[in-house]
Amino acid sequence: MLARAVTHALVGLEPRRVEVEAHLQLGVPGFAIVGLADRACQEAKHRVRSGVVSASLEWPLNRRITVNLAPAALRKEGSGFDLPISLAVLAATRQLPHERLAEHASVGELALDGRVRPVAGTLAVAEGARRAGLRWVICAAESAPEAALAGVDPVPVRHLAEAVAYLRGQIDVPSFEPVPPEALTGELGPDLAEVRGQERARRALEIAAAGAHNLLLAGPPGTGKTMLARRLPGILPPLTRQEELEVTRIHSVAGLLPPERPLVTAPPFRSPHHGASAPAMVGGGSAPRPGEVSLAHRGVLLLDELPEFPRSVLEALRQPLEDGVVAVVRAGGHAIFPARFQLVGTMNMCPCGARGDPAVECGCSSQRLAAYREKLSR
Ligand SMILES: Nc1ncnc2c1ncn2[C@@H]1O[C@H](COP(=O)(O)OP(=O)(O)OP(=O)(O)O)[C@@H](O)[C@H]1O
Ligand SMILES: [Mg+2]
The missing domain is CATH 3.30.230.10 (Ribosomal Protein S5; domain 2)
Incomplete structure (x- = not known):
């Protein structure tokens, strides 16, 4: 049979x-x-x-x-x-x-x-x-x-x-609780209004949000770089229904959807640690999985302390940044993941962090400074 x-x-x-x-x-x-x-x-x-x-x-x-x-x-x-x-x-x-x-x-x-x-x-x-x-x-x-x-x-x-x-026809279709509409309105992230002063940095954030530009925030420690970067998703334009489904599909395949929030309605925010490998960042594995760049699709990918990321990982971001998609090719077939995200990096101006701070004198040698800047791809 x-x-x-x-x-x-x-x-x-x-x-x-x-x-x-x-x-x-x-x-x-x-x-x-x-x-x-x-x-x-x-x-x-x-x-x-x-x-x-x-x-x-x-x-x-x-x-x-x-x-x-x-x-x-x-x-x-x-x-x-x-x-x-x-x-x-x-x-x-x-x-x-x-x-x-x-x-x-x-x-x-x-x-x-x-x-x-x-x-x-x-x-x-x-x-x-x-x-x-x-x-x-x-x-x-x-x-x-x-x-x-x-x-x-x-x-x-x-x-x-x-x-x-x-x-067997012994019972009807079991009923299920549709998602309450309030669960479908995106969870509000941290608010840009909490940032005091920093007019120029806030303006830069607003311009980046309006024009979908990538952004590098450089400055002395404790000036609110991380704080500002985390507040970019909150001022991004809302996702269209089509975009919501795109983002939800990626998060669903990655197993990141909480059952009580089946639809991602707010621009995603991803902030991988600098220890993340290149495959974790761009996607891969024998069974292709979306990486951080795809999980940040239609949202923000924050690389906090950018110079701490290995050069190989930063180089791997080049292709998705240019193309907006990642193609993972494997013997078993190839998978395409969308990856249209806004990259935000933060860094100090020099290894000791004092540069740019009027109260402290920077003691970094010019070689150390050059090596620090060399870490970033051109
Ligand atoms: N402009 C600001 N308005 C309100 N709070 C601020 C501001 N700048 C800094 N802070 C406070 O200082 C804390 C440290 O800021 P943050 O971690 O964003 O600094 P950073 O520039 O990322 O520093 P680091 O280079 O050490 O990572 C924040 O959590 C916040 O509480
Ligand atoms: Mg920081």
Whole structure:
């Protein structure tokens, strides 16, 4: 008996349709997942089996089960395949109607007791379902508001048993709490009004905000450089709906969306530590992940104490700054992440920090000063 469930794998931010086929045969009992599944995805075997048993459903004991994730050339990663795999196995064992399953996309991780957990990237998966013409997406209850943003009808489930009861027609679509409108109005960051004096620096900030310019704040310690830089997102123009969705998609794939705030409505602010590696900054990994430049898309990337960042990291920013996108190329395919951000750097005027401060004398030698400035790329 063969049954099929539909889900979507992500290549960067792009959803690609994946058919989860479950096939049962007589023979030596076993459970195999084929189709370029990564480790987390292979481990689905254990979660799916425990989840099905915990949901008081029947696990086919004396059968050979093969699950194929097609197309096989596409790399599948993560635990979001647990739910579609278990539903396909259950449909193949005639425990739920397979024609009804084919009308639904599904995504979610299974706990050993059968609970359905949210996974990163649900928004992009739901967008894939909408483009594929599927109206319904079965997902974890916590992910439902996020999936709804894609314009599909989420079927929020807390437990595998609930998903099965729904597909059998025993219960209606479980309801979910839509996000209250106040949660959709962006959280207000620190306010520029808190800065005393510093007219020129504030004016520079306003010009940068109006014209989307990058900014370097240089001055003696304690003059409010960090304080000013943190207040730039608060004066940026609001995001359009399109931009909100773009930013949300990136944060969703990175697993940074809090369930109570499924939509990012304010320009993001990222302030990575100077110990961050170049891949953490621009994105990468064998399964391409967005980096800080993409997490700051449509917002602000603050490099506090700019000269502390390794030269290689600063050089890596050059291409995203110029192009507004990062292309991560891997053997398994290539992913494009948007990265249109405003860069704000802060630095002292010299290594000892005294330069520019009328009260202190700078004791830096000219070589030390030259070496300090040399750290910045031209
Ligand atoms: N113009 C200002 N208005 C109000 N508070 C200020 C101002 N400048 C500095 N401060 C206060 O001083 C603190 C230190 O400022 P901040 O950390 O922004 O300085 P900095 O220029 O980044 O210094 P450093 O070079 O040591 O990093 C701030 O947290 C703030 O409380
Ligand atoms: Mg500072």
